[in-house]
Amino acid sequence: METTSRCSPNDHLVIIGNGMASHRLIEALVKQPTRPQRITVIGAEPTPAYNRILLSPLLAGEMQQEALTLRDTEWYADQGVTLILGEKVEALDRTRQTLTTDSGQSFDYDHLIIATGSRPALPDVPGIELEGVHGFRDLQDAEALEAIAQRGGDAVVIGGGLLGLEAAEGLRKRGNGIIVSVLQRSERLMNRQLDTTAAHLLKDSLTQRGLNIITGAQLERLESDARGRVAKVHLADGRQLKASSVIIAAGITPNAQLGHQAGLTTERAIVVDEFLTTSDTAISALGECCQFEGTTYGLVEPIWRQVEVLAATLCGMPTHGYADTPSATKLKISGVALYALAPLRPAPSMTS
Template identity: 65%
Template sequence: MPRRHPETSTVEHLVIVGNGMAGHRLVEALLARTERPARITVIGAEQAPAYNRILLSPLLAGEMQREALTLRSAEWYAEQGIELILGERVEKIDCDARTLSTDAGRRLDYDRLVLATGSNPARPPVPGLELPGVHVFRDLHDADALARAAESGRNAVVIGGGLLGLEAAEGLRKRGMQVSLLQRDDRLMNRQLDLTAARLLENELRGRGLDIHTDAQLERLEADAEGQVCAVLLADGTRLAADCVVVAIGIVPNAELGRVAGLEVNRGVIVDEWLTTSDPAIHALGECCEHRGNLYGLVEPIWRQVEVLAERLCLDHDHADDEDAQGYVEKPTATKLKVSGISLYAFGPTEAEPDHEVLSYRDPQQGNYRRLLLRGGRLEGAVLYGDTASGPWYFEQALAGVDLTACRTALLLGAADAQALLDDALNESPHSPAKEAA
């Protein structure tokens, strides 16, 4: 954590563009500090105050009420002395004048500006994708539209076998629809799972009634006589009936505002380790930013970015002369699937390399599977399906680079047994703290 300095922030007016999870997390982090900017304005394009997008999947599945997603009410912002502007989209930034304008004709000045504009759904170049009845799954409006589609239609096709696609497909199935799930790769969640875990997941979902197509190549979407989507055609000739289609193949940074403003943009708005763009008065955060070629779609790295940026905005000192200061640093992240009744935890590479040691365990009766990848006694990757209780412990050891040779025989048994062997090995070491104290 950067060293605290006694001086307060020199930022008079901070404007945060985006009232999603990243922008709201930044607000919370700023309020926790005594050196917060004198004035904070938050602008959100949606009509609703910030909400937990991670819970859109259980909302769609009917497992949660809309109110449970709200992070803070509009009244809370007012109580904190924060100006909250909802339902307006920022259209232009004048970097020289340090002003911005919205689609409602509002004009604001700023001392510092934070872009937390999130991302847009990726769309494949497939004919028919513009037809009525084709949806994405990114916000409350999308969840409501899909719930209405489930009330009036019977057949749904979800394009995308990653995290979001699986959650959308399961949500629509629970709404009573017959759902076909299309994955262009040979397995579901191919970026996170090895083949064995992916097949276990596929078998579980098929048992629930999902129609899963892997190695699926989209040809086109077809319309009925009224112009509504009615079917999806695959390259192998398969035709799937579709009253609604959901595109969930990934996200692309919403960086257009920064691009138009003249900021340096690649795939996302490019930032340095202090989340500062090519304009020193403008920062970018979360899914819209790009740091050293990396983009972001999971909350863990974004939360780390928030802490770095909050410190930067509150202290507003020159980090170049601070030897203890540390900006944002990339770290591995773990993946969990948010589908009720399925436990899955994974991190690191999905495929073993020649110098990896592979440890695996499978209990078909209990539906449990574990596969660990080690190199030189250190854990580099893990896939857990079924019993995932030890997942966080494995991840902690991997992040710390712990040599697990001493507990190798117990690694697949779980965290408790493995940690016990590690503790025994530490106590037996001639350089252990206990023996040195003696």
């Protein structure tokens, strides 16, 4: 079936975002003879798309940064794709179908795809903006955490889900006498994926490795030292932990601000239909920044299915549209075999 999102070969397709979802879409499009011949990709990070799933092994020292790169800049040029890196789109004019970056560059589009991903969801507690508080979402974060591990000290990871546990183990494995604690608000680790028995087995395994796992931990505030750096974590039950660094891995918030500012229908993220079309038929949204039937996304499996649908839609090929199905989860910690399959639930997020 066809939708109004279909592009003609003469259209200018602009993609905002150069993450994994955007890159997979480009790879799918360039294989099709009916692809738009003019494709421009604008990425806020200074490097071409890379595999964010491998940030944890990178932090743990199990691979080099070059291994994460999906394609180099020459590949984009060979495919006739204009790649612009290190620039953030700040304004979107839907009437004129133009956008403007933070460097002042302007671009027109016939069809626009917003694939701006997400950012760490920050707990609303005093001290969250202190120096020494980090996220774990990109290469720059991985570099900062590697430096933390090498310095040693006391690191506290907020979040006992997939990313938090991988960050904690990466710090421990890469560290130089570092003490790593993990705070999980729920009574069990990976509470969205594991039952009580599996969560206890995982906790025992990670504790034996040297991680300090604290469940049922309600974060109250972060305390600074005389220099304005984080120095201590306070829990609601009165417990205190020394913290020379705090790593936030407690869920994600969709980067939907651009869509909201442009007047697209947004709730927790940019609302799309089964063909990934927003409330403006000239604009699609893809990946972690989009919301379909109340669900937002943080795993690659459903996003890869979105890519298939959107590529077919843009190129005028038959597609039944996107539908949610159960998704699998794998914990990427060496020596821990954990693979979970469960019904898809909305990714944890904060209202933008």
